[in-house]
Amino acid sequence: MIDYQEELELYLEQIREMTQNKQYAQLRELFLPMEPADIALLLEEAGEEAISLLYRLLPKELAAEVFVELESDSQEKLINGFSNSELKEVLDELYLDDAAGIVEEMPASVVIRILDRATPEMRKSLNEILQYPEDSAGSIMNMEFLSLKKDMTVADAFKRIRRIGGEMETINILYVTDPTRHLLGVLSVRDLLLADEEDLIEDIMDTNLVWAKTVDDKEEVAQALSKYDFLAMPIVDKEDRLVGIVTVDDAMDVIEEATTEDFEKMAAMLPSDKPYLRTRAFDTWKARIPWLMILMLSATFTGMILSHYENALAACLVLNAYIPMLSGTGGNSGTQASVAVIRALSLDEVDFSDVLRVLWKELRVGLLCGVCLAGANFLKMMLVDRMLLGNSEVTIPVCLVVCLTVLLVVVLAKAIGCSLPLLAEKIGLDPAVMASPFISTLVDATSLLIYFQFASMLLGI
């Protein structure tokens, strides 16, 4: 494990020095014992000019593994510098799902060059994978997997593994199919090792099958793989034929990417596909400005409500001082509920059909929170604002207006916060977009209306 900052700097220093002194043999020796992911990190950090030089020092197989781990802009730069035979060499070493992942990120000119250099089989498979929708299991599956026939013996299976297992991404899980490629069973290489040489595959395979379809959402497939503790999920096409597998390492990447997107959406940003520091300021701006603009303009309504009650406020200006607290408390209460529900949705713990259970829960939580917050606020207003700070405008009716508003706003915010994401899911929108900023804006406006309603009832303004 390269401990991120400390060792990284040391290695980078070494690499810079060796590159300057043209100590290429030593550089190669330095990289050889490292993990591909770490080498990729170092290449990225070493800078644009060094990357293609350093990359060419790596032995062929390692080079391909490192290539997969690079960011797509570095991959593009490398490919543009490759001779045709270099490109072919890399492609030959890549697993199909990795190759497909790379091709998806490249501009058309590069894609054409890649398809041109790929073997006919790879080209055919790449074309197939590229036809699946971007978020589907088909788009991330690997079409190279090891399948067995049910009438093979264990010894036959071992022979098959020895013959073609070297080219597969994984042989830990083996799939048994019939002549029409329908999935019959699954077994692990351990099952094979613990069985007798003469045992038939059909006698030792597990026929309790779980699979996903090529068109299934890749995030759901990844979550299912995690839930079942699988090393790979078999993927079938529309005719239920086994066409590929999604392996656990790819599932982890899918989950990580989806989680990052959720975080971004919840914080009112458009999802980005590059690491934070590698995104240019301009791209970050593009991802952030749309929601900022929308939310700023929608805050106009809140402003209009305030303008509308300008005279009421002028008559009792003390009310104004509690508006930030009310809008903050409402926003935070709503955010808590919405984030809890959004997370539960993405972990498949709740569903729109649970909406009543969720609402009932949030109403009780909201009531508990509201009563506590209103109580604390009452004490604070009477003891601190009135007695300690001597603000004689803080009368008991004013206190009541503020505290009743707190109570009602908290309950309402919880109800809005928990139901909007469920509603969004139901109508096919992304629940994460319904998170805090959106709900805060909605709750802001609502809480002001409630506030002035109570004020006009209790203070007669």
Next chain:
Amino acid sequence: MIDYQEELELYLEQIREMTQNKQYAQLRELFLPMEPADIALLLEEAGEEAISLLYRLLPKELAAEVFVELESDSQEKLINGFSNSELKEVLDELYLDDAAGIVEEMPASVVIRILDRATPEMRKSLNEILQYPEDSAGSIMNMEFLSLKKDMTVADAFKRIRRIGGEMETINILYVTDPTRHLLGVLSVRDLLLADEEDLIEDIMDTNLVWAKTVDDKEEVAQALSKYDFLAMPIVDKEDRLVGIVTVDDAMDVIEEATTEDFEKMAAMLPSDKPYLRTRAFDTWKARIPWLMILMLSATFTGMILSHYENALAACLVLNAYIPMLSGTGGNSGTQASVAVIRALSLDEVDFSDVLRVLWKELRVGLLCGVCLAGANFLKMMLVDRMLLGNSEVTIPVCLVVCLTVLLVVVLAKAIGCSLPLLAEKIGLDPAVMASPFISTLVDATSLLIYFQFASMLLGI
């Protein structure tokens, strides 16, 4: 894959009916082909009374696998109903890391009973695991792994796998140790299968090793495992002896749990360890009220600033209508920056040493966003508020006050938002706690001060 709501309801209906009619053989048949995770879900949903009846229908090995997947309160309930021999049966089937995970969640009385029934070796190992800090790799590792000696032949290794491989959680990755249990190399079962029977292990093992320590943070170990696409991470003790492995399925659970905690902390909630709908309203309240209370009381400062400028506001009440927009825009801008940095921190993409790069990036993004937002706001105020709505109080100086404040607040919010999480990480606090609600409160107060400063400068109030 049980498609969450639709099939679940169907199965539950069937289970209820069969239970009522005492069709136990059919119930057993229903469960047998299912995945343990799905059976656990159905048992949980079937209700408190049914669970122990249904559980006892499962064959021994499947029962243990289902047991691991249950929520800890159901596990506790089942254990309390177990006879001593039933408890022993379950324990015998469990992998050590699962047993340790269960024991950690149980009250003392149950723990004593479990330790009492465990085999002496399991008791010893459980005691060892339980001594590791809760968040350490040691606390989630499995001490049962398959190790080989370097002078074994491939044939010897297969013999060893056939003899003891059945009891191991995984045999896909094998570790080569010296007599003092120091890690020498690693190989996959595929390497064994593709090698000759007479090859020596030391000739085919991979000596480029990556490992973690028992005291390392479990989340970091899980992230490393994901980064390197490993199926298991070897764990060494203080003396660098191999003592266990963390497998990919456990790493996925760790990441999922840590992500949920991050979401909760960012939304100002204390982390909970149960799924959303299974947490009682009272427990949810306990997790949410502390931050709501703190944030409500800290909004007092914002209120005090407003009170302080009460006279200035009374002189130019139109300013009041733009406060929600200012605080919202500031809060959202800060949240975007903080969430982006918090996520980058947890993916190990940035570090405190990057603080200047991060600040430089956010300042540029802030400036871009600020200029756009201020510009849009100027247009909106002049065209909508002044011309369309005919509010003659919206003069050009007022516009300038609002727009300059927007610009400055956005830049400041970005700077605060990105640096607070980095600072928190540096001084050993949790960066996720520095997220939106905290930053919004801080930005709220700051933006008001800036607003009134500009107002007094440009409007002379």
